[in-house]
Amino acid sequence: MKSIARALILFCLALPAAAAPRLELQARLDPATRQLAATATLEDARGLAGFALGDEVEILSLTADGRRIASRSILRQGRAWHPLPTGTRRARLEYRVTLKPLARLDHRAALADRDAVADPEGSFLPAGAGWYPEPGGYFSYRLDLELPAGQKGLAPGELLSERDDASGYRAAYEFAQPSEGIDLMAGPYAVAERALVLPGGRQVRLRTWFHAELAPLAAGYLEDSARHIERYDGLIGDYPFGIFSVVSSPTPTGFGMPGLTYLGREVLRLPFIRATSLGHEILHNWWGNGVYPDWTAGNWSEGLATYLADYAYKEDEGEEAARAMRLAWLRDLAAVPAGGDGALKDFTSRRHGISSIVGYNKAAMVFLMLEDEIGRAAFVRGLRLLWERKRFDGASWADLEAAFAAAAGRPLRDFFRQWVERPGAPALTLKSAVLGGDRLELGIEQRGGYALEIPLRLVFADRVETRKPRVTGRETRLVLDRAAGAQSVELDPDYRLWRRVDPALLPAILREVFVAPRAALLAPGADAATRAAALALAGRVLDARLTAAADGDAGLPGAPALVIGLDPAVDAWLKRHGLPPRPVASAGSARVWAGRDARGIPYAVVAARDHAALGALARALPHYGGQSWLAFDGPRVTAKGIWPPRAEAIAVR
Numbered sequence: 001m002k003s004i005a006r007a008l009i010l011f012c013l014a015l016p017a018a019a020a021p022r023l024e025l026q027a028r029l030d031p032a033t034r035q036l037a038a039t040a041t042l043e044d045a046r047g048l049a050g051f052a053l054g055d056e057v058e059i060l061s062l063t064a065d066g067r068r069i070a071s072r073s074i075l076r077q078g079r080a081w082h083p084l085p086t087g088t089r090r091a092r093l094e095y096r097v098t099l100k101p102l103a104r105l106d107h108r109a110a111l112a113d114r115d116a117v118a119d120p121e122g123s124f125l126p127a128g129a130g131w132y133p134e135p136g137g138y139f140s141y142r143l144d145l146e147l148p149a150g151q152k153g154l155a156p157g158e159l160l161s162e163r164d165d166a167s168g169y170r171a172a173y174e175f176a177q178p179s180e181g182i183d184l185m186a187g188p189y190a191v192a193e194r195a196l197v198l199p200g201g202r203q204v205r206l207r208t209w210f211h212a213e214l215a216p217l218a219a220g221y222l223e224d225s226a227r228h229i230e231r232y233d234g235l236i237g238d239y240p241f242g243i244f245s246v247v248s249s250p251t252p253t254g255f256g257m258p259g260l261t262y263l264g265r266e267v268l269r270l271p272f273i274r275a276t277s278l279g280h281e282i283l284h285n286w287w288g289n290g291v292y293p294d295w296t297a298g299n300w301s302e303g304l305a306t307y308l309a310d311y312a313y314k315e316d317e318g319e320e321a322a323r324a325m326r327l328a329w330l331r332d333l334a335a336v337p338a339g340g341d342g343a344l345k346d347f348t349s350r351r352h353g354i355s356s357i358v359g360y361n362k363a364a365m366v367f368l369m370l371e372d373e374i375g376r377a378a379f380v381r382g383l384r385l386l387w388e389r390k391r392f393d394g395a396s397w398a399d400l401e402a403a404f405a406a407a408a409g410r411p412l413r414d415f416f417r418q419w420v421e422r423p424g425a426p427a428l429t430l431k432s433a434v435l436g437g438d439r440l441e442l443g444i445e446q447r448g449g450y451a452l453e454i455p456l457r458l459v460f461a462d463r464v465e466t467r468k469p470r471v472t473g474r475e476t477r478l479v480l481d482r483a484a485g486a487q488s489v490e491l492d493p494d495y496r497l498w499r500r501v502d503p504a505l506l507p508a509i510l511r512e513v514f515v516a517p518r519a520a521l522l523a524p525g526a527d528a529a530t531r532a533a534a535l536a537l538a539g540r541v542l543d544a545r546l547t548a549a550a551d552g553d554a555g556l557p558g559a560p561a562l563v564i565g566l567d568p569a570v571d572a573w574l575k576r577h578g579l580p581p582r583p584v585a586s587a588g589s590a591r592v593w594a595g596r597d598a599r600g601i602p603y604a605v606v607a608a609r610d611h612a613a614l615g616a617l618a619r620a621l622p623h624y625g626g627q628s629w630l631a632f633d634g635p636r637v638t639a640k641g642i643w644p645p646r647a648e649a650i651a652v653r
């Protein structure tokens with residue numbers, strides 16, 4: 001009985017997929033002339049209402065259930081929609097279009113641009129750009145692609161066949177599951193391939209499609225792709241495709257699509273991509289391109305990818321690296337004006353800085369807090385359950401909540417309500433800590449009205465101990481037992497709660513001065529050459545526009561300041577104005593560090609051996625705004641770090 005019931009359930013779950021519309025597309029693309037010519041057949045047993053197609057596309061013929069009809073279109077949601085006669089089950093059209101040329105886009109524009117473009121150096125025809133007829137909603141497809149000799153191309157899906165000879169390139173791709181659309185990429189690629197065998201004998205074909213100059217990197221990319229796929233296949237569940245490709249793009253993009261990632265050719269050269277972004281994009285085969293976010297109810301996939309990729313790699317490095325990432329998230333939040341951070345459910349895609357702080361950082365921290373709350377085993381069960389339930393289907397935050405609640409064996413409504421549906425974040429302050437015998441009485445103030453289990457670290461003469469009492473109201477008085485001998489209490493010292501941290505407690509970093517809208521430049525004791533080098537360097541690192549260095553013998557001006565000079569002059573200036581001395585050992589040619597004055601106003605100091613050493617910093621220094629201190633040897637960074645953070649702490653009375 002049980003197996004019959006289960007079979008019925010599986011049958012019901014399979015129904016929507018089986019009934020999804022189907023697109024068969026034969027496309028011939030000539031990147032040199034930017035001509036795309038195609039024949040498309042759309043089928044839906046439930047009937048096709050019509051299809052969307054770019055308004056620049058010229059339809060040469062159109063039939064509905066074998067009868068030729070005139071093509072006409074209406075404007076629907078800003079796009080050309082071609083209605084079909086009621087009850088049409090099969091539409092066939094021939095069409096052609098001249099695609100746009102490849103523009104030289106920067107990263108931001110490349111992410112926002114959704115036009116289909118063609119160029120011999122690389123063509124990209126994204127889903128949703130109107131280059132194929134879209135039936136609306138998810139659909140399955142087969143693409144038969146034809147390219148001139150010297151070009152190769154691909155789309156998400158299983159590679160059914162491939163032929164490459166003097167007459168050109170032909171390949172057929174099949175995407176049998178319901179998909180959100182077709183992304184087509186082509187270029188003058190050299191293809192490298194290796195096989196990956198997963199548990200149970202499942203074969204995955206790994207490929208790189210690289211521009212010629214990247215060929216030496218192919219073996220490394222194939223190896224790391226195998227490593228990342230094995231990791232997530234083991235953690236979450238079966239890798240859902242028979243192929244995974246890394247594809248080189250002429251523009252500085254970074255996209256993850258089902259079974260492939262499309263990364264800028266300049267990006268692929270960067271040494272850290274294989275260990276970081278590649279894993280993030282591969283993880284999107286489960287979250288984003290395997291289970292689709294319900295775009296109307298919030299995009300949870302970036303947060304989950306950030307947590308299980310970018311953050312997990314820091315955990316692999318060690319607790320110190322992981323803590324630095326959590327602290328960096330809270331630092332970003334501290335810079336958002338109160339009320340500026342929306343609810344997680346309202347994040348749909350990366351639009352600007354603040355939305356990425358919510359959609360990526362807050363979401364990642366919410367998954368961390370969820371794992372802290374229900375435990376690693378239940379958290380992993382929840383991930384696997386979500387994968388089982390929602391593979392190739394849309395999922396909302398509510399579906400995630402349901403999966404994790406089932407895995408944890410208890411409702412998680414309160415948790416998801418306060419972290420996903422509410423905007424903002426709590427702020428916590430330790431008000432008092434009074435010891436009587438072995439009972440420690442604590443006063444904790446909260447702005448926000450969240451229900452939290454706050455990690456409190458009790459510091460004793462010979463040990464530390466972490467407790468996690470529950471705090472709900474604005475003022476919470478707590479009594480902790482077995483606390484005799486406690487000397488101080490620290491609140492969430494490892495930054496495991498999404499909360500607003502007092503900026504004064506965050507370690508000073510260089511960026512505070514670099515991005516200040518108004519910043520002063522001080523060049524103590526500088527001669528003309530040093531002064532000129534200081535002004536040039538300040539022009540490179542500061543967002544603020546400067547015309548001259550202020551009189552270098554004055555003290556800090558009461559505004560963010562950059563102090564630049566040669567070692568002896570800087571040492572003397574620090575001493576004269578009662579500031580801490582040069583903190584980094586004197587080896588190398590220059591040292592840079594960040595601090596805050598007694599009023600909490602940030603400053604940054606650059607001290608160099610000579611003015612040539614100052615000039616050598618210009619290239620690298622702007623990229624290290626996230627650091628507290630750096631040591632340079634010529635243009636090269638030899639050491640760097642962030643000052644230890646100060647925990648929210650209170651002494652026990």
Ligand SMILES: [Zn+2]
Pocket residue numbers: 280284302305
């Ligand atoms: Zn992502």
